Amino acid sequence: MKNNRKKAAVLCGTMMAASLSLTACGGAATAEAVDLREVPLDTIIEKAKEEGQINSVGMPDDWANWRGSWAAVSKKYGLTHEDTDMSSAEELSTFETEKDAATKDIGDVGQAFGPTAVSMDVVQPYKASTWDSIPDWAKDPDGKWCISYVGTMSAMVNADRISTTIDSWQALKDSGATITIGDVVRGASSQMAVLSSAYALGGSMDNLDPAFDFFKEMAQEGRLDAGTYSQERMDRAEIDVLLTWDYLTLQYRDLTKASVPDANIECHVMRDGALQSGYALVINKYAPHPYAAAAPGQIPSGCKPIIVRYVKTNCLAGRFSLQGSWFYFTSLFR
Numbered sequence: 001m002k003n004n005r006k007k008a009a010v011l012c013g014t015m016m017a018a019s020l021s022l023t024a025c026g027g028a029a030t031a032e033a034v035d036l037r038e039v040p041l042d043t044i045i046e047k048a049k050e051e052g053q054i055n056s057v058g059m060p061d062d063w064a065n066w067r068g069s070w071a072a073v074s075k076k077y078g079l080t081h082e083d084t085d086m087s088s089a090e091e092l093s094t095f096e097t098e099k100d101a102a103t104k105d106i107g108d109v110g111q112a113f114g115p116t117a118v119s120m121d122v123v124q125p126y127k128a129s130t131w132d133s134i135p136d137w138a139k140d141p142d143g144k145w146c147i148s149y150v151g152t153m154s155a156m157v158n159a160d161r162i163s164t165t166i167d168s169w170q171a172l173k174d175s176g177a178t179i180t181i182g183d184v185v186r187g188a189s190s191q192m193a194v195l196s197s198a199y200a201l202g203g204s205m206d207n208l209d210p211a212f213d214f215f216k217e218m219a220q221e222g223r224l225d226a227g228t229y230s231q232e233r234m235d236r237a238e239i240d241v242l243l244t245w246d247y248l249t250l251q252y253r254d255l256t257k258a259s260v261p262d263a264n265i266e267c268h269v270m271r272d273g274a275l276q277s278g279y280a281l282v283i284n285k286y287a288p289h290p291y292a293a294a295a296p297g298q299i300p301s302g303c304k305p306i307i308v309r310y311v312k313t314n315c316l317a318g319r320f321s322l323q324g325s326w327f328y329f330t331s332l333f334r
Contacts, residue, residue, distance in 0.1 A: 036126040036283070036294050037143055047291035048077050054292040056083045057091045057107045062231075062255075064149055064247055064279070066108075069296060077295050087186040088113040095122035095284045102286035105293040110188025114145030114280040123282045124290070128297035138278065146297065147278035151189075151245025152269050153196040156252055159264040162240050167268035169200040169214070177240040179218055180225040188277070193243040196273030235259045243270075 036044065048054075054073070060083050061067035070081045086094065088109035095104065095117075109117065117123045118140060125143035138147035155166045157177070164175040172179065182190035194211045201210035218224050227233065229242050234256050242249065249267040256263050283293045 034290055036124065036290065039291075041129055041298075044291050044294050045077065048079065048289075048295050051289040051292045052079060053289055054079045054081050054295065055103060055105050055289070056081065056296075057094055057104050058086050058088065059083050059106070059108045060085045062251070063108075064151075064245075073295050076298075077292070079292050079295060087183065088188050089186040091282075092117050092120060092122055095282075095286065096120055099286050102284055102288055104284055105287040105289045106284065106296060107282045108148075108279050109145075109282055110191075111147060111278045111280055113188065114140060114147075114282065117282050118142075118144050122285050124285045124287070126283055126294050126297060128294075130298075145280040145282050147280050148297075149247075150276050150278040151247050152274055152276045153192055153243065154246040154249045154267055154269045156242040156244070156249035157266045157268070158234075158237060158240055159266045161237060165266070165268065166241060168270060168272045169197050170272070172241065172270075173214065173217075175241070176223070178223045178225050180227070180229050180239050180242045182228060182244070188279070189244045189248075192275055192277050196243075196270055196275045198273075199275065200270065200273035231255055231259075235263075237263075 039047075059066045059070075061070065066083075070083075073079055074081060084094075084104070088107075091104075091107035091109055092113060095102070095107070098104065123144045125140075127143040128146070131139070131143070131146075134146060139145070155172065157164075157166050162175055162177045164171055164177070166172050166175055166177065181193050184190040184194055194208065194215070195205060197214050198204065198208045198211035201214055203210035215224065225239065227238075229239065229244070229252075231252065233239055234242075234252060237260075242252070246267070246269060253265040253267050256265050281297055283290070287293045
């Protein structure tokens with residue numbers, strides 16, 4: 001799964017940049033200066049096959065059906081694929097720090113990290129053959145990022161440990177369950193869980209205080225899990241409630257049932273905070289295999305189609321100065 005010291009779609013790029021102390025935009029040019037938007041698709045496919053390799057970050061097999069997508073890419077283009085799992089923030093940091101010694105071609109970041117990638121000048125443009133069918137809110141006008149799938153905030157519940165049906169934040173509060181949420185500084189899904197709770201409890205993207213109050217109370221009661229999610233922990237029944245995207249909770253449920261057939265696992269969308277957000281494909285400006293990097297944009301993710309019913313978190317970028325708030329939030333886990 002995507003590294004839960006993190007990771008999509010997220011509250012603001014400025015917070016991410018501050019949390020990692022990333023440098024400003026700029027840097028050396030790519031080894032092969034190419035504008036993929038100007039290259040015919042047939043040529044891209046031909047040169048991608050010649051490159052024969054694609055190296056991704058934050059796109060592991062067990063996240064959002066990347067396993068199936070990579071299998072399709074490999075079958076269609078004959079590419080060998082390797083992934084290094086990391087958070088959205090870490091992906092962009094890797095692009096920035098490696099530069100002309102780049103080893104990575106492509107990443108998958110929470111939507112608000114798309115504009116951050118553009119401001120850091122670490123991504124290159126590409127418009128897939130389906131570009132005109134993609135809604136404007138789901139893509140950068142110059143082609144430097146594009147949403148490929150969305151998720152809805154949900155809860156996966158170990159019903160053998162928690163008898164309450166958790167389909168709302170109030171139900172979660174009353175359940176007595178320990179909450180696994182992940183890294184709210186680097187993780188898009190973790191940040192969206194906080195925003196979901198803010199809306200559910202009377203706040204908004206301009207007022208996160210209800211969310212901070214909620215999680216502060218959970219911390220005081222000893223109900224915040226300082227660990228990260230792993231399938232091994234779930235199989236050992238160490239996790240009460242995981243908050244993340246619906247496509248992941250359903251997948252993790254099935255994986256748990258495969259390992260522990262008697263496990264009683266429930267998945268519910270948070271009805272009072274059913275926020276949706278997306279993840280964006282970004283091609284490294286310094287990609288060693290630029291043509292191969294364009295290949296995944298031609299393959300449907302197989303996860304969820306882009307839909308219009310969406311909380312447009314791209315408008316969140318730059319609207320907050322959350323540094324103090326987010327670091328305060330993470331201190332609750334200590």
